Amino acid sequence: MLLHPFVIGEKYRRPQLLEFLGSKQQMSGVLWGNIQPGYLICTSGGRHGKQAGYKDEALADGSWWYFGQGKQGDQLLKNAANARLASENLVILLFTTREPTAKEVAQQGGYGKLMRFEGCFCVTGYEHFVPIEGPRKGDRLIRFRLVQVDTEQATLSWADETQEEGNLYSLREMLNKHIKELPEKSVGTREFWRRSREIRRYALRRANGICEACGEPAPFKDQAGLPFLEVHHLHRLADSGPDKPGNVAAICPNCHRRAHLSFDRASFNKTLEEKVWAAESKILADSSRGGTSNQVNDYDLARDLSAPSSV
Ligand SMILES: [Zn+2]
Ligand SMILES: [Zn+2]
Incomplete structure (x- = not known):
């Protein structure tokens, strides 16, 4: 059950995103805060040009590759943003950014990036990616796979499945x-x-x-x-x-x-x-x-029972 004010395709400004989360982060591309601890806001665009040798991208099946944080050398999972992305229990609100056009700057009366809401996603895993060109050539980067969860598929009847x-x-x-x-x-x-x-x-x-x-x-x-x-x-x-x-x-x-x-x-x-x-x-x-006649292969129930995690 996802509750947030953002509409797919609509554009927002960074202060609105920070306010929603209760975040004071000014620079990061990945945002989080105390008011909405279940959400992580990921922004994409502007950061990774083609010349960088890597970029975030939407795949044919609607999922995304989203690169982790870490501006120099290998990207590490212990980085606070990457650790959150890897936790897999947070819902990602994905925004894409672009530079405003001259007309928009004139209309707005100032320069300010607009962020387009792309939808809610879950992280389904990650892999390492080493660019073969560009300024990050040879660095071991992390890219996370995001699958969208606020699509029609999420609201289909599950009756037949049962x-x-x-x-x-x-x-x-x-x-x-x-x-x-x-x-x-x-x-x-x-x-x-x-x-x-x-x-x-x-x-x-x-x-x-x-x-x-x-x-x-x-x-x-x-x-x-x-x-x-x-x-x-x-x-x-x-x-x-x-x-x-x-x-x-x-x-x-x-x-x-x-x-x-x-x-x-x-x-x-x-x-x-x-x-x-x-x-x-x-x-x-x-x-x-x-x-049952089948051998039940338990994943590790004992461990889970002894170490309940908070909601
Ligand atoms: Zn629920
Ligand atoms: Zn009930």
Whole structure:
């Protein structure tokens, strides 16, 4: 559930972005702040000309390569901006910049870069890139793969997905396998949504028509006659993307609003997370008692249970 004031295609000024985040960063291309800790604003353009030997770019599938921060030498993940990009749980608000035209400068009565909002994205991985020419030639740069999450795909009905083959245990095994593959390998748009559907399907199976937050039956049936629940990601504002089984909950629309909008959302999410761990522990115990013919390959539930991260 993404809540921000920006409209795709509209142009904004830097102070508006800083105000939204509660940030005082003046120079950086990657912005963050205390008011909206779930968001990271990435700006692109102006920085990387063709002559630089590398540039941010939109790919054919709608995803982006976005270069990390670090103006000299190798780019490192310990850089504060790169570390945030690599965390994968933040939602990226992507803006592209360009120099204003002479006409715009005249109209505005001054020189100031305009930033066009491109949409909300998730980071699906990163890779190293070494330019073969330009001033950064030979430097080991980092480029992050961004997949857009505020597209139509995000609002499609998931009903048909719940009818696909595969039991809870085999779905869980598949999800854990994918999580292990991240983030060494970045994921494109198609694979991102395929994995989104897997984790949704899993959460809906686990909930079995009962809201995992309030314990009430789903409020209505969808057009396919299946109980309607929404899938909420506990550590991410965008309710999409690949994730661990213990990081998602299938909840009723009312509880979903509460998880994102209520004054007590932090404690509400914390309690929900505990309920999800309990459900996951039970599934794990059932499977080890022979609840399935498939060997359940756990990603590391014990570690997750012992080290809960905050919402
Ligand atoms: Zn509920
Ligand atoms: Zn949610």
